[in-house]
Amino acid sequence: MKKKWLTSIAVTTIMGALITGCGQQSTASKVESKKGSIENQLVIAGNGAEFENVMRDDIFKQFQEKYPEVKISYVSGVSGDIVAKVRAQKASPQIDFAIVDSNSQEIGRKEGLWQKVEKKDVPNLEKAQFGSKAKDNSGVPVFYSTMGISYNKELVHSKGLPVPKSWNDLNNPKVKENLVLSDISNNFGRTTLIMLAYANGGSEKNIDPGFEKYAGIASGLPTFLNNTAQIQQALQQKRAAYTVWNSNRSLTLAASGIPMEFVIPKEGTILSTQFANLVKGAAHPKAAKKYIDFLLTDEVQKTLGEKLYLNPVTDVKLSAEASKKIDFDKSKAVNVDTELVSNEYAKWVERFNKEVATKVNK
Template sequence: MKATLGTAVLGLSALLGTTAFAQDNTLTINSFGGAYEEAHRACVITPFEAATGAKVNVVTAYSADAFAQLRAQKAAPQFDVIHFSGGQEIVAAAEGLLAPIDKASLSNAADLYDFAKADLANGQGPAYSIAAIGLVFNTEAVPAAPTKWTDLLNPEYGEHLVLTDISNGYGMLSFLMLNQVEGGDLSNIQPGLDAVGKLLDAGAVVVSTSPEIQQEFAQNDAWIAPYASDYAFTLRKAGLPSGFVQGEEGTPASYITANLVAGRPNNELALKFIDLEISAEAQKCFAEALRYSPTNAKTELSPEVAADVAYGEAGVAGLIRFDPATIEAHRTAWVEEWNKAIAR
């Protein structure tokens, strides 16, 4: 990672040139804590501070909490750059809490895949990483490596299948994909609920958190779980034989976005920070550290890392983004129906 960080610092230094910032040389951002925040500091924050002399104040806040703070601070926002992973930027932009971004103000915007920069002019910041949802599996235990979402219905998996509760964001996306391959859509989740009922009857278990998935793989002979690509890497680091595959029918995606907060005095500096986040160097660092999928087409990954993410034109072609606004509008009702389905 040191080489990557050095490259990021050099790249940012070239990007900034000799630009002087007349405004306050301080940014306030949020990050998501834990291993993510460690990578965020290593891949972006520390190189940015080193290259600019700026100070980055980090508030540890996940997407929902960060959005609540942004709303509460509407009259006097405290964040300069705010990061979301649950689609909150769609609502925040509609409410005028985020500032539109001119693509010309980001030197790396031209290198982003189109989906990652589609709504900059509307105030939705660029996606700088993707959590790709697919099939995490025990490479030594499965009779054959899965290739598609309908493989989850394979009777051979039975009691070796782990599902994640839809109160978990990755669990929600996994369920919606299962619902889709079973013939449902965001207006009808019954096919997915019916499929879950069959899987539970066959012995599948439901967990709520990532550590519980690891426990199932480590102690309870789990073979397969629909979940995010980064977690296969987490399992492997824990000494468990695990792989990740994108299902042939498509790959649900959680977009991690960097957004410019409206009403702040130092947007120029904030845009430089966002520009580093979308750079190929920073995204390579994130992929190596956490196995998040890059959105910059120029990001170059080793075969080992590339195997764990949605990589390149072919890898991102199958990405599916279920509308976050629709999910949020129906979340309470869907959770209620889900709870009824798993109450057995």
């Protein structure tokens, strides 16, 4: 669009077995809480790294102050892998709800992996005003971030490298020599492809210019890095100066002492919304709905905004410092058709492997 979480959390051996997908689905035991009957187990899937840390160290604790009986397990991974796990467990779900990006959310919706969620299930849903929406109430938006180009300011200045202003600057030879990119198997790579199309007269509906430009960029790269930890390590060790990332990753890395800057190129940004999706047939649906609703409270939205620099989907007031860092020109958000992207994605991957991936290291 033109864009630390385990104090007193008991992760039991039984739940560990569940995550592997082995054995039969458990029968959820019930206990009485102040809010009524609720299961005492909950399995959540979502991003790892800093997001997982904040979930375990902060948000789990906040939730358990309200529902101390609920024992939470967390399955970390990238969105595509999480959807693959949910798909594999479809006959006997082991994950109760999954937080994934918009493309993976839409793939899961079309495959019937998500249970419809309405305001009666998640009353705070009416507070979600920003970011994109899930089709057919199939998911709940919980935060979003802008997508753009991140660069190491010190390295760029010391080498006399250009500060990127356009998506086409990724094809500048001086940039390519100091660039790490992902292929389109993840959100960073898909964004690069789509925005290269926009920067050259196309769009998600006319993706040819994006493939043409991506192939030119690939010819100057030694490989694609799809592991976020590897990308971050390359930036920290100054083996690379640039990458395509979302704003919050650049800001959290900067907060750790790495002089990262984030740029929304002149052609615009895609807003990367993350959705909480209730798994159809989940073993603990009541606890899942309570947690999803909790994610939309002011206290959690504020935690995500101020600790991870994730844009809230509600109108919560953040600290002046956090607000200044995550604010952006809303007119630069490109309204991408996520359903079309999801429908074309398999074809895009096949084409990318033939036309772009083969150009790497050549």
